[in-house]
Amino acid sequence: MGTTGDVGTDMRSQLVAAAVSLLAEEGPGVIQARRLAREVGASTMAVYHYFGGMPQLLTAVREEGFRRLDARLSEVAITDDPVTDIGRLGLAYRQVAWENPHLYDLMFGLSTPGGYRPEAHAPPAESDGSSSQRAYTHLVDAAARAIRAGRVREQDPDSVAAQFWSVLHGYVTLELSGHLDQLDGLNQVLIPMGINHLVGLGDAPEDATNSLERINTANAES
Amino acid sequence: MGTTGDVGTDMRSQLVAAAVSLLAEEGPGVIQARRLAREVGASTMAVYHYFGGMPQLLTAVREEGFRRLDARLSEVAITDDPVTDIGRLGLAYRQVAWENPHLYDLMFGLSTPGGYRPEAHAPPAESDGSSSQRAYTHLVDAAARAIRAGRVREQDPDSVAAQFWSVLHGYVTLELSGHLDQLDGLNQVLIPMGINHLVGLGDAPEDATNSLERINTANAES
DNA sequence: CGCATTATATAACCTTGTTATGATACGTTG
DNA sequence: CAACGTATCATAACAAGGTTATATAATGCG
Numbered sequence: 001m002g003t004t005g006d007v008g009t010d011m012r013s014q015l016v017a018a019a020v021s022l023l024a025e026e027g028p029g030v031i032q033a034r035r036l037a038r039e040v041g042a043s044t045m046a047v048y049h050y051f052g053g054m055p056q057l058l059t060a061v062r063e064e065g066f067r068r069l070d071a072r073l074s075e076v077a078i079t080d081d082p083v084t085d086i087g088r089l090g091l092a093y094r095q096v097a098w099e100n101p102h103l104y105d106l107m108f109g110l111s112t113p114g115g116y117r118p119e120a121h122a123p124p125a126e127s128d129g130s131s132s133q134r135a136y137t138h139l140v141d142a143a144a145r146a147i148r149a150g151r152v153r154e155q156d157p158d159s160v161a162a163q164f165w166s167v168l169h170g171y172v173t174l175e176l177s178g179h180l181d182q183l184d185g186l187n188q189v190l191i192p193m194g195i196n197h198l199v200g201l202g203d204a205p206e207d208a209t210n211s212l213e214r215i216n217t218a219n220a221e222s
Numbered sequence: 223m224g225t226t227g228d229v230g231t232d233m234r235s236q237l238v239a240a241a242v243s244l245l246a247e248e249g250p251g252v253i254q255a256r257r258l259a260r261e262v263g264a265s266t267m268a269v270y271h272y273f274g275g276m277p278q279l280l281t282a283v284r285e286e287g288f289r290r291l292d293a294r295l296s297e298v299a300i301t302d303d304p305v306t307d308i309g310r311l312g313l314a315y316r317q318v319a320w321e322n323p324h325l326y327d328l329m330f331g332l333s334t335p336g337g338y339r340p341e342a343h344a345p346p347a348e349s350d351g352s353s354s355q356r357a358y359t360h361l362v363d364a365a366a367r368a369i370r371a372g373r374v375r376e377q378d379p380d381s382v383a384a385q386f387w388s389v390l391h392g393y394v395t396l397e398l399s400g401h402l403d404q405l406d407g408l409n410q411v412l413i414p415m416g417i418n419h420l421v422g423l424g425d426a427p428e429d430a431t432n433s434l435e436r437i438n439t440a441n442a443e444s
Numbered sequence: 445c446g447c448a449t450t451a452t453a454t455a456a457c458c459t460t461g462t463t464a465t466g467a468t469a470c471g472t473t474g
Numbered sequence: 475c476a477a478c479g480t481a482t483c484a485t486a487a488c489a490a491g492g493t494t495a496t497a498t499a500a501t502g503c504g
Contacts, residue, residue, distance in 0.1 A: 011451090028332075028333045032490090032491060032492085033491070033492060033493085034490090034491065034492090035491095042451095042452075042453090043452060043453050043454080044453095044491095044492085044493085045451085045452060045453070045454090046451085046452075047492090047493095048492095048493075048494085049450085049451065049452080050451095053492075053493075054491095054492065054493095101332055102332055102333065105331055105332040105333050106333070108395060108396075108399055108401075109327055109331045109332075109333060109399075110250075110323055110324055110327040110331075110398065110399060111250045111324065111327050111328070111331060111333060111334070112333070132401065136401075156410070158404070158405060158410075159405065159410045159411060159414065162396075162402055162405055162407075162410065162411045163411055163414065163415040163418065165392070165396060165401075166389060166392035166393040166396055166411060166412075166415060167388060167389055167392055167415070168392065169392040169395065169396055170387070170388035170389055170390065170391040170392020170393065170395070171388040171392065173330060173391065173392070173395065174330075174384075174387060174388055174391055176332065177330055177331075177332060179330075179354065179358075179387075180384055182380070183380060183381065183384055185384075188378070188380075188381045188384065189381060189384045189385055189388060190388075192381065192385065193385040193388060193389070193419070195422065196385065196418075196419050196421075196422025196423050197415070197418050197419050197422055198422070199418075199421065199422035200417065200418025200419055200420070200421035200422040201418050233482090254459090254460060254461085255460070255461060255462085256459090256460070256461090257460095264482095264483070264484090265483060265484050265485075266460095266461085266462085266484090267482085267483060267484070267485090268482085268483075269461090269462095270461095270462075270463085271481085271482065271483075275461075275462075276460095276461065276462090
């Protein structure tokens with residue numbers, strides 16, 4: 001543990017947790033060394049002792065965000081309808097983003113609250129590759145199941161998953177930034193877009209519609 | 223003039239232009255009142271005299287970004303194949319984002335380089351609504367043409383355009399943030415995703431494929 | 445126990461947004 | 475034309491926040 005996904009009660013985890021909470025409650029403007037330290041009852045030195053500086057702390061916050069996303073996607077049950085599963089993954093993904101929009105923004109944005117970068121231009125395949133990759137894996141697995149079930153044409157599941165992710169991420173960020181305010185986002189954009197995409201991937205229109213209509217039912221087996 | 227879209231040579235335009243250039247060349251970390259002022263040979267007071275502060279200046283930079291996006295999308299010709307037009311709009315959109323990723327991030331991100339917000343939580347329908355809406359209109363028009371041509375099922379063009387935008391924006395941001403580095407983004411994600419989406423919208427698979435294969439040809443009429 | 449390492453606190457330093465104040469340029473007006 | 479007011483710009487000071495230096499406690503270990 002420690003390097004794994006548990007929360008922990010040490011100073012590192014406390015600071016990250018405080019940053020996550022403050023992001024949700026007061027926005028990125030209050031993510032400051034002094035504020036975080038005060039929040040956990042320590043001095044600013046804690047930030048430098050445990051992280052090295054604010055950029056590294058923000059990197060840790062970003063990784064925590066991906067861990068939480070992964071945890072939430074892990075809760076989505078695997079049923080005998082992989083297309084319904086995909087829809088539920090999408091809903092869960094959207095929900096995570098809405099619960100802490102600024103955390104989501106930090107996870108995927110190029111800039112950071114302080115103006116510095118989260119760790120240099122290093123490809124995400126290194127630092128947060130493992131965490132963001134884990135969340136991504138849920139989509140790959142679901143895509144693979146849909147292909148095995150004959151709902152999606154035979155092809156590389158990675159490519160399909162990347163398409164799902166693009167659609168989801170694009171919708172979520174546009175919705176969060178208010179660019180879709182004139183529409184009923186869920187029913188006029190996300191759901192039809194999901195159906196359209198699935199039909200293009202090979203699913204029958206009625207099947208895709210029926211499967212996605214089930215996404216709001218209890219998240220139980222079969 | 224002034225309130226319209228021309229570049230201009232006054233101090234306001236110079237500061238915005240400097241910010242846009244610096245974003246592209248050195249990233250969001252150097253978007254500072256002192257640096258911008260030095261860049262245009264003025265004192266920091268220029269920022270406050272012409273904008274009121276850094277948040278308002280960043281709002282102006284964001285609007286300039288949308289103006290440039292609109293200008294680039296306006297250059298995409300309207301041909302007799304609306305699906306090809308949509309593909310070319312997508313390519314142009316992606317190109318604009320790649321030419322200045324940090325500007326694109328500023329336009330759509332929730333955070334800003336300095337940690338402050340670009341103008342409060344005001345819905346984008348007010349300040350940059352006009353500029354971002356203008357760029358969005360290109361997609362709505364193309365969607366309407368595709369519907370009129372029978373390539374897309376009869377439906378609300380706004381909904382279709384929002385779907386295109388989500389797909390595009392999601393793909394572009396994931397690509398920019400390096401999350402699609404293991405794939406050939408264009409050929410494994412964007413193009414097939416576009417075809418899948420169009421097929422789901424009602425286009426015939428061969429027609430969608432053929433139309434999107436034309437997007438790289440000269441951007442001329444017919 | 446003695447010592448090295450870790451952990452924490454205090455204070456100072458530097459950069460940056462901002463404000464206060466003053467000087468200059470320029471158009472307007474009596 | 476001269477005086478005035480406004481717009482423009484520069485300088486300097488202030489405040490907030492990241493960072494560093496340094497000192498002090500706590501902890502582990504031989």
